[in-house]
Amino acid sequence: MALGNRWNKVSESPTRANAAMLAEELTAEDLFTEAPAVVDTALDEKLRQAYFWLVNRAVISPFYDVEFSTGAPVTFELGDAGAELHLPTDQSYSSNVLLPLLTFAVGGKCLLVGGPGRGKTTLAILMGVLAGSSAREVRRNVQQGQPQVTVSDLVGMPLPRDLVTAGSLAEIEIAWRSWLSQPVKIIDEYNRIPTKTQSALLTMVAEGYVESHDQMHSTAPESGVESWFFTANDDAGGGTFPVIQALRDRMDVTVAAQGFNNRFFDELVARVEAGERPEDHLPPELVFDADEQRLLEAAIRAVPLPGAVRRQLEFFASHFEFVQQGGRRFEYRTKDTVRTGGGEVAEVIEANSGADLQVDLGSQTANSLSVRSLQTLIRYAKAMAYFRGRPVVGLDDLAAVLPFALRGKLLPNELHPRFDVGADRELATDSISWLADLFAESRRQFTALGLGANDPISDALDLFNRGLDGVTSAQAAQRLTGIESLISGIAKQGKLYGRHFDDLLALKYLHQRYTNYVSWLGFSG
Amino acid sequence: MTQRPRHLVNESLELTDEALPATTVDLALSATRIQERHGSAAGARYRHFIGRALAAQPFAGRDDLLTLAALAAWRSGALAFRTDALRRLDLALAGGSTPLSAVAAALGLGEGGVAPFAQLQRDSRFGWPGLHAPGELLAVIGGFRGLYGPWLAPPVAALAGERPGTFLIRTGTAASAEDWLLTADVFGHTLVRLAVDETEHGSVAAEAETRWSAAGDTAPGLAEAGVAGAVLTVRAYTAQLWTPEAAR
DSSP states (O other): OOGGGGGGOOOOSOSSOOHHHHHSOOOHHHHTSOSOSSHHHHHHHHHHHHHHHIIIIISOOOOOOBOOOSSOOEEEEETTTTEEEEEOSSOOBOHHHHHHHHHHHHTOEEEEEOSTTSSHHHHHHHHHHHTTOOHHHHHHHOEEOOTTOOHHHHHEEEOHHHHHHOSSGGGOOEEEOGGGGOSEEEEETGGGSOHHHHHHHHHHHHHSEEEETTEEEEOOOTTSOOEEEEEESOSSSOSSSOOOHHHHHTOSEEEEOOOOOGGGHHHHHHHHHHTOOGGGGOOGGGOOOHHHHHHHHHHHHTSOOOHHHHHHHHHHHHTSSBOTTSOSSGGGOBHHHHHHTTOOHHHHHHHOOSSOTTTOGGGGBSSOOOHHHHHHHHHHHHHHHHHTTOSSOOHHHHHHHHHHHHTTTSOBOTTSHHHHSSTTGGGGTOHHHHHHHHHHHHHHHHHHTTTTTOOHHHHHHHHHHTOOTTOOHHHHHHHHHHHHHHHHHHHHTOOOOHHHHHHHHHHHHHHHHHHHHHHHHHHHO | OOOOOEEGGGTTOOOOOOOOOOOSSOHHHHHHHHHHHHOHHHHHHHHHHHHHHHHHSTTOOHHHHHHHHHHHHHHTTOGGGHHHHHHHHHHHHTTOSSOHHHHHHHHTOOGGGHHHHHHHHHHOTTOOTTSOSTTOEEEEEEOBGGGTSSBSSOEEEEEEOSSTTEEEEEESOGGGOEEEEEEEOSSOEEEEEOOOOGGGTTOOOHHHHHHHHHHOTTOOSEEEETTTTEEEEEETTEEEEEOOOTTO
């Protein structure tokens, strides 16, 4: 086989067997109609084909760190420092390829971190080629972060003619840079960009437009779906310029580029000898045109998030806002109160001797989750389920993307005993493992508390959400008593954890609504 | 000896990679569709059978082409085409336009074997001339993942499914137990793991669970599907499909 042909191998068999696909009855006519009339079914298969081409042909990434198993995977304990190798029983994936690909599919923002020469930029370029641009065009449009880069360098400049002749700002035409409207935008080494230019970048990333001399320009491409890829060789505040927090927060997922596995040296040698780059050889059938990108994004958004999975996510997120001595009034006992008031969250947590730090997951973090982070998490969990050909989001889909979506956003409390001393010290720097463990522990607590089967606060919310039509004053009073009884039940437990904070505030909300309703009934007669 | 999944009807098959002729329907597309759904081996069988059939009837009209394609697809192992193929086979035998030679070629039979085959299929979806004696091995299914199969643990029990040609197979025990739904006929099978969905409190598919609790999940590994007319046994790392013993 000629060297050039080795790039063209795309999975021919279905990349995931689908029970529904195999079970239906077909007729001869079905053999001669283009495969599935339902476009999004074909697109998820195409997305998987793209993934397998990327990992098997393009970037040589024999890492399967996003693990899926039915039942317990075979596990080996290795060495004397607690290392474990799992052999997953279901199709598992390489995070440094999968997460960028999901970012491309959902139109998100991905930060690729890792030392030089680990293929971060190559991966980002491959995403651009998947979106239909030529490799050359994508390479030309990569914005190189360097200490001298200005806002004009990034967005373009006013035409000199207009600067002289224009009577007002409105008459100045801007020569916008062409990369701004590409479906895939790549900013290399964004932590080398000066702070002022980072702010301009933030407007583009956050708002989807750029502004110069009172003129605005939308960054949306033809499909309306744009994805951003940033690279950095440091994710701990290093780099020529510190990354402004608002820009860092816009990164939907953060993925580390893996090192090279030296057992795959032969492929490396072949590439050196052939002088080839993978982005020049993407099989054309893997390219997503503008319509497909739009349909793909819409299909992902449409994947349902079942109530049981949503409840687990609610429970997980509830751990992190509350801090016992963060304020005086109950509602203000939050990490945000401490932080915005200039206090040290870690010290406040340490001062709380009432809760068991081993059990209190909230005590492991120095901050809480933003609504934006949660929205990102939901979007990527849907993308994960879609990519796996699952009809609804499963807990395993959520667990798979959670560490990458929360990395850099949910920050460890470095004074917590877990990071300070003991067997888990490595988790202070391995945030992906820590976040995965945090979610696993939250799931264990959820199960131990029996919340899947018995959750009186959810029941009370459901009852209220059914509406108050026909509810009598006596019935409302009965419900008020029930709410007070639930609050009393929590109060009797003595120790207070993050999960109670949301529950108590929800109960207070219900109490208010019923109280107002009872007052209204009394007033109206 | 390592047992690999196979159907005995294909045992002595020598596949020819026939060049598909240009016709009024897109044969290359149909071959791709079979390959997409059932893998490259089934795709190769389809090209073989449809190629042979069209060599026997080079100028087939659209309806004949559809008949031959349905038969070739079914013969290649694509179960989903069985009902349509049988309907078309009955029409052809009842004096339809498709020549018997082409029908026979699409099924990999001699002309004289077509009518007996149709009769055997009326009795059992596992009927095939030369494979209908009692206790005849029809297919080997499953296998250890390390040896090209789908299973991580050996099958421990099997049950007849509720629909014809379906069986439930349990592999592994306790925490590692997995349930599989097998749908089979003489030419092919599909094997689908019944998903464990944590959103449903960790239960396997409800239908399977009910049936296992009735039978006990350490059933002796022998199931007879009366309607399907075949017996499934489990041994070592595979499941085997047999024609029923005469006395059974």
